[in-house]
Amino acid sequence: MRRRFFVDQFSDDTAIIAGDTAHHLGRVLRAQRGQLYELSDGQHVRLGRIEKVTRDRVEFVLLEDIPAHQPKLEVTLLLSVVKFEAFEWALEKATELGVSTIIPLAAERSEKALLAAATKRTERWNKILVEASQQSRRVRVPVIQNVAQPAQAFGGYADSAVKIMLSERADAPMRQVLAGDAVRAQAMLAIGPEGGWTDAEFAGAHACGFREASLGKLILRTETAVVAALASINYALGE
Numbered sequence: 186m187r188r189r190f191f192v193d194q195f196s197d198d199t200a201i202i203a204g205d206t207a208h209h210l211g212r213v214l215r216a217q218r219g220q221l222y223e224l225s226d227g228q229h230v231r232l233g234r235i236e237k238v239t240r241d242r243v244e245f246v247l248l249e250d251i252p253a254h255q256p257k258l259e260v261t262l263l264l265s266v267v268k269f270e271a272f273e274w275a276l277e278k279a280t281e282l283g284v285s286t287i288i289p290l291a292a293e294r295s296e297k298a299l300l301a302a303a304t305k306r307t308e309r310w311n312k313i314l315v316e317a318s319q320q321s322r323r324v325r326v327p328v329i330q331n332v333a334q335p336a337q338a339f340g341g342y343a344d345s346a347v348k349i350m351l352s353e354r355a356d357a358p359m360r361q362v363l364a365g366d367a368v369r370a371q372a373m374l375a376i377g378p379e380g381g382w383t384d385a386e387f388a389g390a391h392a393c394g395f396r397e398a399s400l401g402k403l404i405l406r407t408e409t410a411v412v413a414a415l416a417s418i419n420y421a422l423g424e
Contacts, residue, residue, distance in 0.1 A: 189223040189319050198247045200224050207243045227325045253324045258423050259285040263338050263375040265292035266299050267407045273313055275408040280317035280327055282415040289332045294380035303332050335386050339393040346371035348395040355397035362398040363421040372418055376410050
């Protein structure tokens with residue numbers, strides 16, 4: 186199976202990869218003229234043949250189109266900032282599971298030191314999303330926004346979206362909460378920090394149309410909850 190890489194744009198029948206990715210192609214993968222790779226501009230995927238390799242630049246000639254699946258369900262993940270090792274693992278798996286947008290949350294019980302350091306991790310987090318998107322052969326890399334306050338993030342989307350807030354106190358399991366929803370175009374999933382949501386955060390989410398849902402009687406770590414919940418949403422609401 187050919188490797189897939191992202192480019193900024195297709196220019197007629199050519200494309201260019203520069204910077205760190207080009208260095209990886211040339212130095213690590215030993216890319217050579219004539220080799221074929223799949224290239225995506227975020228909307229379309231085309232087969233690309235390498236024409237020239239330099240230290241920090243790889244030039245391609247574009248060949249035929251490759252069928253590209255665009256998911257009909259757009260999922261926004263509102264993910265409270267937790268310890269970075271767990272948070273970054275969750276970013277990777279959320280990307281593999283198809284999320285469209287990720288909004289890191291400065292939840293009340295998120296560690297303040299982590300929130301202060303989060304703004305310095307933007308470049309690293311974007312790199313994780315790109316690499317996970319290439320590995321899972323996505324057409325588009327998910328967008329990760331700046332760290333937001335929960336109240337701001339909860340109210341940022343249309344009422345037509347399915348809005349789920351994971352909760353340890355909820356009586357309704359995820360499958361029951363999602364049972365009444367047909368295939369939708371948008372879904373939002375809010376996952377709290379290790380200490381859970383505060384009463385004020387529950388109230389703010391409810392006011393914006395979120396429903397509480399549980400993943401069962403066991404207490405899951407944040408990153409585990411991301412995988413379990415997204416898989417459930419994809420199963421219930423996806424194609």
